[in-house]
Amino acid sequence: MNEKLHPFHIMILIYMNQTGVVIMSLPHLLAENFGYNGWLGVILISLVVNLNIFIISIVYRLGKGKSIFQIMESSLPRVITFPIYMILIGVWSMTGCMVIKNYVYIYQIMSYNTTHAMLLKLLIDIIAYLLIIKGIYTISKAATSFFWITSWMLLLQLFFIKDFEWARLTPFLFKGDTHFLTGGFIVFTAFLGYELCFMLFPYADNPKKFIKSVYKGNLITTLTYLIFCLICFGFYSFEQIRNMMYPLLDLLSYIRLPFIERIENLLFGFFLFTTIVSVVLYSWSAQETFARIVPKANKKVLAFIILTFGYIVAWFPDTLSEVGQWLQYLGYAELGVAFGLPLLLILILVIHKGAKPS
Structure with missing residues (x-):
């Protein structure tokens, strides 16, 4: 608990955890579910995310900075906290x-094409494990480094300004x-990651x-999504x-440089950094939850168990579409955690302490 996170590091952690390869398909999801000028749906979903963050802030104020585990364990018996912890471990891992x-x-x-997918996943898991065992402070420093490595990619949109046409946006x-309800849930999963705050x-320093x-x-994530999606809708x-x-991936393929071919392959490789941050934060959260069930266990062992469990589960979906379905269902579950857990914690704090949200 000696490790404290600077507000800037927390901001970067949230952004890096939210942003991932889902941005490649986000314009498609917006067009499919929100219709013409669907890129504006990013703003609507972001407002809902801000509402959720506000609910989480109530927990933070009422709990006076205590961990969510301390809040639950101070009021709920182990027979109730145990299944909650197991659900969180399962969803996050x-x-x-x-x-x-x-x-x-x-x-x-x-x-x-010829390399087995699980071999590539194993290599990323090893990197993730080495970060998880170092703790959240090291994770935040790594995420900040990854942010500076990838932030320049926003400038790539300058390549498409000359081919951008406002007429393609249409007045509609x-x-x-449109599928506002079901589509809204699907698009909302692109913003998930903030709830791990x-x-x-x-660990908050201030x-x-x-x-x-x-x-x-979340604001940086929103602006990033808006810029990329607006360019796609105008291109x-x-x-x-x-x-x-994957409209954005196809968009990147239009970039031509005299000294390199198929630059989209290279650019997509940079999204490995945001992917690593996401898996590390979710797995670290699962590890911290697991540690509440077996407090005497070595956290390095718990991290190994979490990643091994995830590696075994990852064998089941063997096509990209199946992985997408898994992510969609897990996104719905995580959406329930994002809203349900803070509301449960507020209820516990209000009942246990007689506190009232200001």
């Missing part, structure tokens, strides 16, 4: 492993074959700026985006 599997499958299609707003309660850092992290026609599985 499987989410982490499927995020890797999704990245590996896409990268395998592009570059390493959310028109066409409640695992950082005891309690007054902690929640602001989470808001800022391709609406029907083209609907028919493309």
Whole structure:
């Protein structure tokens, strides 16, 4: 508990955990579910995320910075906390492993066709393990380094300004074959990752700026998604985006440099850094939860068990579409955790302490 996170590091952790390879298919998801000018759906979903962060901030204020485990264990018997912990471990560990599997499958299609996907996943798992066992402070420093390595990619959008046409956006707003409810849930999963901020309660260096850092992290994610999706909607026609599985990946293939071919393969490789941050944070959260069940166990062993469990589970889906289905269902489960767990904690704090949210 001596390790404390600066607000800037927390902001970067949130951004890096939210942003991943899902951005490659996000324009397609927005067009398919929100219709014309679906890129504006990013703003709507971001507002819902901010509402969720506000709910989490109530937990932080009422609990006075205590960890979510201390809050639950102070009021709930072990017979109730145990299944809650097991659900969290299962959801977080499987989410982490499927995020890797999704990245590996896409990268395998592009570059390493003959290499077994699970071998590539194993290599990423090893890197993730080495970070997890170092603790959250080292993880935050690594995430910050990865952020500076990848942040320049936003400038790539300058390549497409000359081919961007406002006319392709059309005057229609959310028109066409839309699916606001189900589609909203699907698009919302692209923002998941911020909810793990409640695992950082005891590590905040500046309690007054902690929640602001989470808001800022989500703001950076929102702006990143907006820029990339707006460019896609102005570069391709609406029907083209609907028919493309990974519009942003196809967009990157239009970049031509005299000294390199198929630059999209190289650029997609940089998304490995955000993928590593995601799997590390989800697996670290699962490890911390596991440690509450077996407090005397070595955390290095627990991290190994978590990643091994995820590696075994990752064998089951053997196609990219199956991995996508797993991620969709896990996203729904994580959405339930993001809203359900803070509400449960608020209820516990209000009942146990007689506190009232201000």
